[in-house]
Amino acid sequence: MAKSSKSEKSDRRKVIEDIRRQQKSAERRQGTVIVGVCVLVAVVIIGAAAWNPITTAVQKARYSGKDLADIGAAASTCQKVTEKKATGSGEHVPTGQDVKYTDSPPAFGAHWNEAGVAPAPITDRYYTASSRPELESLVHNSEHGYTILWYDQTVADNSSEIAAIKAIAATLDSNDTNQRLKFKAVPWTKKDGKAFPGGQHIAFTHWRVDPKDQEQYGVFQYCSEVSGAALKSFMDKYPFTDAPEPYVP
Template sequence: MAKSPTPAPGASRRDRLASFEVARKAEQRRRSIGLFAICGVLALALLAYPIYLFVDDYRARNATITDFGPAAAAAGCDPVATNPATGNQEHVADGTQVTYDRFPPDSGSHYATPAPFTKHFYTTADRPAVETLVHNLEHGYTVVWYRAEAPQDQVDALSDIAKTFGSDDYDPADKFIAAPWSEADGGPFPEGKEVVMTRWTADGANPADTTKQQGVRQACGQVSGAAIADFMTQFPVTNSPEPNGA
């Protein structure tokens, strides 16, 4: 606080009070200016953050999937693994916990209603039941499971990849979901991997032939848009048990 002006020797009590009042008002002005400056900075920050989110969202939605993450060859992906699929059209009551053979699953019994087409990315806070997402697999979705404890930069990259898929109009090419997996969901995530890409494939000429249905999976050490694009190209929506379901 600024020092009060020193009254002249012999100044009256009224003069001294006036001097103190001048100093008090000057201090109030300085505090008001400081508070105004702080409020201005906070207002700019509050305004800048939504703008940043808008720009980031716009950038992701107008990017291509291969713009995110390393090249497929540098993502530390295991070879694609296949195994006989199970659970075609086997619906269980909502709330039933299904024990799957693989973690995360690539086929199996599931709930009667799949997750909506309009949402492509889930967090641990809003993810549907695993059994719901397995139904999406039956309809030709690529479900990319990510380790629930994955580093934030990996989660952010996958979130950006999810934004490259449209949600306004139904398009089979946009059958993509990214969702977290934790050990509490039924089993451990593959050691040293951050994502597992999964598909439930079938003979495109005869999708109902369960003898030709397979669960397909590929685990990767890093999120790679290029690896996801390659996986989705290799296993198209049309080659699934129920490709026409939303």
């Protein structure tokens, strides 16, 4: 009987050890699967983050050396230019104070006035939502003769459209040898105000003075796609020299 009892104990220990080995093996496999899934998720996240900039860079390269008018869509993708009487020239409010603009996007109005902040430096031509100056700074740029290209979230999510905007900004920057091509490309976000008119995702704005009667006007043009041809025509018709304060950077 003693031998039988010892044998039974030995068998039970063997079964328990087998179970423990199987559990450890299962835990190792589970751990490996978890690590593998985590690595895969990380790769997907990193890949998604890197894909859009890489795609944009590749697409932008195809515009290298091209004239502004040859970048992006045809001018026919844009609506007619409109104007409205402008106010706010020389009307400065303290930096940090919100100004309620009625237009989406604004071309004129009261604005901040602080060196290096408002107007934003001419050296920066293209902005993202995280790097963009506040509206009150950009309106001061408008007073100094800038044409501003505004793009909404639909465009921000489109690598091809962003590539065209970056190419436009780079082209104007490389051709601007005397600070006469005053231009900025900036995003228009939900927090800024109302959406652009239906189906339009790009807006050009400018602030001009009529030389005949010195009346001031805000100039607007909306486009469904980015168009270097339309922008070139817009900037030719409304140069920086017709602004309220054109000869300030």
